[in-house]
Amino acid sequence: MNNTTRNRTMLIDFYEFTMANGYFNSKLKDKTVYFDISFRKVPDEGGYAIFAGLGSMIKYIENFEFTEDDLQYLKNQNLFSDDFINYLRSFKFTGDIYCVKEGTVIFPYEPVLTVKANIVEAQLLETYLLLCFNHQSLIATKSSRIKRAAKGRVVLEMGARRAHGVSSANNGSRAAYIAGIDATSNTLADCLYGIPCSGTMAHSWVQMFDSEEEAFRKYVRTYPNNATLLVDTYDTLRSGIPNAIKVIKEELLPKNITNFAIRIDSGDLTYLSKEARKMLDEAGLTMCKIVVSNALDEYLIEALLNQGAPIDVFGVGERLVTAKSNPVLGGVYKLCAMENEDEITPKIKISDNPVKITIPHFKKLYRIYDKKTHKAKADLITIFDEKIDESKPLTIFDPEYTWKTQTFKEYIIKDIRETIYKDGKLVYKLPSLDQIREHTKKELSYLWDEVLRFDNPHKYYVDLSEKLWQTKLNLIKKMKKSL
Amino acid sequence: MNNTTRNRTMLIDFYEFTMANGYFNSKLKDKTVYFDISFRKVPDEGGYAIFAGLGSMIKYIENFEFTEDDLQYLKNQNLFSDDFINYLRSFKFTGDIYCVKEGTVIFPYEPVLTVKANIVEAQLLETYLLLCFNHQSLIATKSSRIKRAAKGRVVLEMGARRAHGVSSANNGSRAAYIAGIDATSNTLADCLYGIPCSGTMAHSWVQMFDSEEEAFRKYVRTYPNNATLLVDTYDTLRSGIPNAIKVIKEELLPKNITNFAIRIDSGDLTYLSKEARKMLDEAGLTMCKIVVSNALDEYLIEALLNQGAPIDVFGVGERLVTAKSNPVLGGVYKLCAMENEDEITPKIKISDNPVKITIPHFKKLYRIYDKKTHKAKADLITIFDEKIDESKPLTIFDPEYTWKTQTFKEYIIKDIRETIYKDGKLVYKLPSLDQIREHTKKELSYLWDEVLRFDNPHKYYVDLSEKLWQTKLNLIKKMKKSL
Structure with missing residues (x-):
């Protein structure tokens, strides 16, 4: 089988199949569920991350198809029902996906992307969506740091030879370009995405x-x-x-x-x-x-410029394309709600480690901007159907230290996620790569310098609405009581 | 253009094209040259690396073909001659490739792979061969460390969701399996390579x-x-x-x-x-x-076992698939010789940094084993046509500290590279994945424990023959004198 042309559909962790078949053959089969993608920590102790990978996710879902070879492979495992395999033969994603735009600045714990679908479909998408999110957002985030360190000078990405395989090179070039890197050495990236190549x-x-x-x-x-x-x-x-x-x-x-x-x-x-x-x-x-050039990254570029090195152009390779100093973003895909007779029931995963406790429920993700400066002040996560009246002051509080509150009077609040899929139909038009790059630039301009700096950046506020916070607390209490 | 199906031929750094066109339109066009792949440092301060990536390299060369789209793209750059573009249209690799087998233990500075070809062909292969070598050897090396830390216990690779794209996941699973990891979570890796999946x-x-x-x-x-x-x-x-x-x-x-x-x-x-x-x-x-499971690597596994944790199976994800602690192998592709009227002229690249000075000439790579213990004692790099008489004692010396010598009396010496391509024809049959895995296991058994250990391993000897050492020294002197 040729690796180059083989369909990617089977890039699915095997346990998604065992679970999907288990759901399919149970009363849960048609249960509508909600899964969130979020991450827990900005790489390199940074203050922000940049989302990328939506283009690849859409391509995957649009081309999602099990071949007869794939189905035969699954049959040979002697684990899955014939009905399930037949279902896979005509698999079609029928759910909804909500997601921030590529190039958007994102922060830990936020529901960057939500899949609403029946449990079988939602489970099967997990591995690939995470792979796209984790890899491409990681490289976009790293590249943004490197480009900013160069303080307006040209930065070339030339990491193909040290990339972790073909897609690491190609999608790495693309993520770097989104984040402001000026050109790539990888000719294929230009052929695929139109990134200036030199x-x-x-x-x-x-x-x-x-x-x-x-x-x-x-x-x-x-x-x-x-x-x-x-x-x-x-x-x-x-x-x-x-x-x-x-x-x-x-x-x-x-x-x-x-x-x-x-x-x-x-x-x-x-x-x-x-x-x-x-x-x-x-x-x-x-x-x-x-x-x-020579093993450069944001730290070395900053040091060179601080020493007054009269450099016009930086060529950056291995440390960008592998995000060497921190090569894992760590995004997760967690069940946050399920529907029961048209009601949405929030779901939680508890952990001894508080950072691993999930935020339950189908949610909305808002960004609050100062009306005068247009700077982003905080993000607010609410339950999906909460209403916010922009004409009234808005008080938010830290979900950990609840006595830390902030009240906004002159603000603009924006739901920063788009509907990508509705009932299985792609309803979102992916902007051109240059539009995405432009969006990133704008996104960074909304951040305070204190969030942007490399050392000890100010922690951007990501708060929960009171209703959501209460929902989470109640679920934790209920869960603890039942133990 | 669909990323999934697009030919990979164009995954070539753009400067390979500018150089290749430059050679093509000069008197150098048909010049036969020799390029070596080598690396400078074992990741994680380890004592050995494991070679992987040959399978992907062969696949690339066998499918190397510029489409009309590719040629049109190059034409549009207004940099390349029509003759060159026509030449690319019917490009066929006609050279030789010598390389160690996948799964072979390798050390810094060795010519792991040598391409002998006309300069245009040799230059165009650079990016992809390096990418395969750097990525897959990196993951095989990391995986070998992780598997050894588990001291015979089962280790599962489950890193797909944190991989750097599709080929990082698939080839990562393959490299891990070569190095002894027992199974993967990635179903596609099983479909492609037959790696046990669970x-x-x-x-x-x-x-x-x-x-x-x-x-x-x-x-x-x-x-x-x-x-x-x-x-x-x-x-x-x-x-x-x-x-x-x-x-x-x-x-x-x-x-x-x-x-x-x-x-x-x-x-x-x-x-x-x-x-x-x-x-x-x-x-x-x-x-x-x-x-x-949970962000495990060789250090954590070792610590868990040292504390007496009664664990039977380790699931290892992000830290294996990204080689997190050291995600760059740093392999290079360097011109080492060219032919002039049937004579091979050695070529060198000097650097202020001694580790960046290349080893000139078309070379052979030998491994010396103790006749009794079968342990590998040292590697010896010679000029291609040097003869070694196994019946006589063999004295080798450290290329840096030349007074450090070793003499072997009872030894076996083996040219550890295979001929992969001869005059453009693939003459090597890639072993099955299980054979490669078996080969790795055997390779590790030839190493002393002192080379295998994680902390401060013994530096395995990689020495130059006297003739090669003298050739290198003469070239450096000649070069320095001409400055």
Whole structure:
């Protein structure tokens, strides 16, 4: 079986099948349930995360189909009823999905996405939806940090060779672009998603010619516009930069070309970039840009800029595409409610570890903005049918320290989730990638600097409505009493 | 364009195209070159890595083909000659590839894989070969550590939901299985590769029923053989385990079923597993296995076992599938030689950072075993045409501290690389996954415990032949003199 073309439908944890078959063959079969996707902790001790992955989720659901091979495989397990296998043969998602838009800023414990469906359908979607959410939001979040560290400078994503497989590379490029990264080295990502793609030379190019000078000369003659000469194959300051200057002056300046750069890929990037800048400027090449690469991330970029390194472009690879410092987002998919004769019954999962206690019920997710500054002040999670009267002051309280309250008078409140599926029909039109990227940019502009900073960021408020908080408390009490 | 079905050929860093077109339109076009894949550092400060990824590389090369869409894309860049694009239209790999077998133990600086081909072909394969090597060897290496920490106990891989995309999940499951992990939760990995797949229930199953007891009862009635009851949805010791015991005694023991388990997914796993064991044993369920999960890795497994936690099965997810503690292997693809009129000229890349200086020349990779113990003593890298006379003592020396020598008298020496491609033809038959797994097991048995240990492992010797060492030194000197 060819991995490249095989349908992805079976990327389902086996226990989803055992559970789904169990439900299917019980009285629970047609039970409508609600599952939330949420996460518990922002990676890298950061103040915010960025949601990505909805595009892949939609693609999965639209192409969700069990082949006869898949069904035969399941049959061979001797665990599942024929009725269940026949049901899978004509499986069609018939539920609703509510989700924030890609590029939206999200915070721990929020119901980023809710699936409302019969229990069999809802259970079967778990693995893939989580995979998309966890991976792509992780990379978007990491990329946003890296781009912000560069303080407006260009950042290129070049991590394909260190990615965790093909989809890690492709969806990694896409998530990075959503978060503001400027271009990718991965040509396939451009073919698939239209992400600007760039690249010029590796060390092998320089090694292939009899001399570094010849290698540079040959390159700029082939690609006179937009050449980036890699200067560290032999010796950056004694060979690479002098050769680059010579070739640029002889080959490009006479043609009035002013768009070129050098790239430094090893050594002390602060020292080398400062020396390079001096040498280039003294040669009259003030327009020559300096690109650096070599295991960079937001911390190193921040340090380089703090030291005054005159860098124009950062090439970032392995630490972005794997989110190296914290490669797990940890999103979960939890049952929060079920319908009983048209009434929605909230459901909870208790844990000795309070952070693992779920927020019960079918909910809505609101963001509260200051009417004057348009800055986001807090998020409010309510039960789905609560009404908020914007003309009246709104008091919210911390779900953990309930005496911590805030009252908003001049505010705008917005339900930040969209209806993606309604009765199994895709009713949402995915924006273009550039629109998503634009949305991210806007989202970040709504946050206070205190939430955005890397070290010890201010904890953004995510509060529960009093009714929801009370519902949760009652369920915990009831559960504890019954033990 | 559908991400699921799109050909992967274009997963090529854009600079490979600019370089390839540059070579193609120069006198270098038909130049035969040699590129090595190697890595510089074992992740997690470990003593060895395990090679994986060859299966995916072969699949890629066998299916390597530019579609008309791809060619049109390249044409639209206005950078590449028509001749080059026409050449790509009928691209066929015509070179040789030498590589260690999947599952082989590998060490830093070794030429794990060598591509001999014309420069255009060799350059275009770089990104994908590195991606396969870096990802799959990383996960195999991590998985080997985790499996060894479990000291013979069963380890299940259940990381799909936290994987970095589809191929991270599928190839992650495969790499884990190669390294000795016993089964996966990912059904697609079983469909694709035949990896044993398992799974029983999530918290949602327990939440769906009116009581935990009912949930357990319903489950074991549906799946009487091999049920694993998840006991921490409400309260492990006060509710989960008592309910599990009750249901097992009432439903399974009367049917003479003795194959069942409980799973604990939160809380203090040492304390809970000890208490669980006591409760189960007191109820006469000594045969009931205890499964634990919750962000486990080799360090936590080792700690649990050191504390005497009576655990039979470890479920390992995010920390395996992302290699969380060190998610980058860092393999590189470096030009090491080129042919000039039938002579092979060694090539080097210098760096201020000695670890980034490459080992020049077309090489062979030997492993030296003790004739009596069959333990691997050292690896020896030589120039491709050096002869070693096994009947004579062999003295090797440390390439860094050359006064450190070792002489072997009773030894077996083995070229550990296979010819995978010869003149573009695949001449290697990939072993079955179980054969690869068996090979890994054997490979580990050749290593001394001192190399295998987690903390401060003994550094396995990887030495250069004198001729190769001299070649490298001469090239460095020559290069430095020319600056």
